[in-house]
Amino acid sequence: MTELKNPRIFSERTSVVQVEEGDVLAPKFDTDGLIPVVTTDARSGELLMHGYMNAEALQKTIEHGEAYYWSRSRKCLWHKGATSGLTQKVVELRIDDDQDAVWLRVDVAGSGASCHVGYRSCFYRSVPLGTRADGPLTLSYEETEKTFDPEQVYGDAPNPTKL
Amino acid sequence: MTELKNPRIFSERTSVVQVEEGDVLAPKFDTDGLIPVVTTDARSGELLMHGYMNAEALQKTIEHGEAYYWSRSRKCLWHKGATSGLTQKVVELRIDDDQDAVWLRVDVAGSGASCHVGYRSCFYRSVPLGTRADGPLTLSYEETEKTFDPEQVYGDAPNPTKL
Numbered sequence: 001m002t003e004l005k006n007p008r009i010f011s012e013r014t015s016v017v018q019v020e021e022g023d024v025l026a027p028k029f030d031t032d033g034l035i036p037v038v039t040t041d042a043r044s045g046e047l048l049m050h051g052y053m054n055a056e057a058l059q060k061t062i063e064h065g066e067a068y069y070w071s072r073s074r075k076c077l078w079h080k081g082a083t084s085g086l087t088q089k090v091v092e093l094r095i096d097d098d099q100d101a102v103w104l105r106v107d108v109a110g111s112g113a114s115c116h117v118g119y120r121s122c123f124y125r126s127v128p129l130g131t132r133a134d135g136p137l138t139l140s141y142e143e144t145e146k147t148f149d150p151e152q153v154y155g156d157a158p159n160p161t162k163l
Numbered sequence: 164m165t166e167l168k169n170p171r172i173f174s175e176r177t178s179v180v181q182v183e184e185g186d187v188l189a190p191k192f193d194t195d196g197l198i199p200v201v202t203t204d205a206r207s208g209e210l211l212m213h214g215y216m217n218a219e220a221l222q223k224t225i226e227h228g229e230a231y232y233w234s235r236s237r238k239c240l241w242h243k244g245a246t247s248g249l250t251q252k253v254v255e256l257r258i259d260d261d262q263d264a265v266w267l268r269v270d271v272a273g274s275g276a277s278c279h280v281g282y283r284s285c286f287y288r289s290v291p292l293g294t295r296a297d298g299p300l301t302l303s304y305e306e307t308e309k310t311f312d313p314e315q316v317y318g319d320a321p322n323p324t325k326l
Binding site for chain 2: 008009010011013014015016019020021022023024025028036038040044045046047049050062063064065090092093094095096097098101103115116117119122123124125126127128129130132133134135136137138139140141142159160161162163
């Protein structure tokens with residue numbers, strides 16, 4: 001992988017005013033060289049996933065209009081959908097006020113799913129609110145049916161979830 | 164601040180199947196003790212902000228039904244809206260497949276804004292796609308009017324944006 005440490009499309013961060021009120025892209029990557037990414041469905045607005053990009057992933061996403069991420073578990077550039085076919089076409093890409101987070105609004109190919117477990121969204125479970133329980137909370141499933149069988153799609157590939 | 168390192172509402176992470184397919188809340192905090200949080204407007208679906216929680220912030224958010232975060236710039240628990248009045252009432256709280264990211268769907272009090280710069284969303288600028296420009300990219304403003312004057316609301320408080 002050729003990592004582009006300082007692609008010319010990114011500007012240096014010179015002042016708080018420039019970062020917040022300016023019109024140049026001056027993203028802040030963390031000490032691991034990553035920036036968090038929020039990916040929503042462009043049509044439904046549903047949150048599909050939360051991931052990370054390095055500079056190369058952000059540059060490729062901008063240039064190709066398809067979502068690229070940095071896989072922290074596999075430690076490699078990750079063209080979303082390369083294995084599953086569930087690519088994410090980027091309809092809009094936004095940056096936040098201090099330019100340390102990215103928002104992708106995407107159209108997902110195929111079944112429209114984005115979660116490796118098989119659900120449409122990675123956020124398929126909700127947490128009960130308002131409880132003052134003195135023990136473990138019980139999650140509720142907001143999606144009840146998987147859209148695909150992960151074993152069929154990913155085979156023996158290692159599961160990205162780490163304890 | 165009393166940090167609750169291991170509140171009883173959180174379960175230990177014992178297996179990938181338990182984390183992904185189980186019904187217990189077993190969140191993963193990073194090496195700084197934080198978990199990223201995606202906050203969307205419950206009505207419009209718009210992405211408002213990307214923040215972080217520590218265990219105490221997550222517990223308080225669940226118990227009180229209002230959003231608490233960990234401020235990385237101020238290094239303190241942060242009850243969103245305590246200064247501005249723009250509190251976030253949590254309509255739904257979700258956790259992702261590997262339980263290392265949180266999604267809050269909120270109703271914002273007052274003007275409905277969530278960005279310290281004065282905009283409704285922190286993600287008020289978009290990045291041009293498909294370009295193969297060999298120089299700095301120019302951002303477009305997707306929100307053109309601020310909903311409040313940050314100086315009036317925050318006064319001399321230090322700006323949380325860091326270079």
